[in-house]
Amino acid sequence: DAGVIQSPRHEVTEMGQEVTLRCKPISGHDYLFWYRQTMMRGLELLIYFNNNVPIDDSGMPEDRFSAKMPNASFSTLKIQPSEPRDSAVYFCASSIATGGWTEAFFGQGTRLTVV
């Protein structure tokens, strides 16, 4: 398997524009996570899905952020409108639950810069 695939790797956009980040989890994994990493706040969990259903979105900072998982092989994180303070590295991770905790595999991240 190619691992968790995120696109794009880098995104530069102007303030006010819509940004869509994409993630393809590892085939067969039933959990998908979106994290945001910044120097000031470290790695924050934004939202996670189980079997394509959002389970906990308490980490989503504002209504400008939304995430979807239309099927088991694809998820998006959308920011509309984007602001400079959204600049960060966004990671997607996936895992499979086998009766206990199992390792979450991370993608390489999308570095978002909002100017």
Add this chain to the structure above:
Amino acid sequence: AQSVTQLGSHVSVSEGALVLLRCNYSSSVPPYLFWYVQYPNQGLQLLLKYTSAATLVKGINGFEAEFKKSETSFHLTKPSAHMSDAAEYFCAVSEGYQKVTFGIGTKLQVIP
């Protein structure tokens, strides 16, 4: 609520010296604890995990960590640092579910 505190955002050690990265956790139930490593421009990779079995956990690349309930600690150690160990290390906690909370991270610098 679960949380972890990593003591020291930057740690420098000489090549060949002991690596000690500190982590204290807070959890309302017996936790699962993890250490992840992040190399530049990469995602996070699991180093090791504690899931209520042996309190001394061995991971990849010669790292190990000891779970101490009385101290609510899960410090990461390696007897001899290599240049390739330079990276950022994250301690994390989970209360038995898939939701994992990460610490702020500790950047390890290895000095030749």
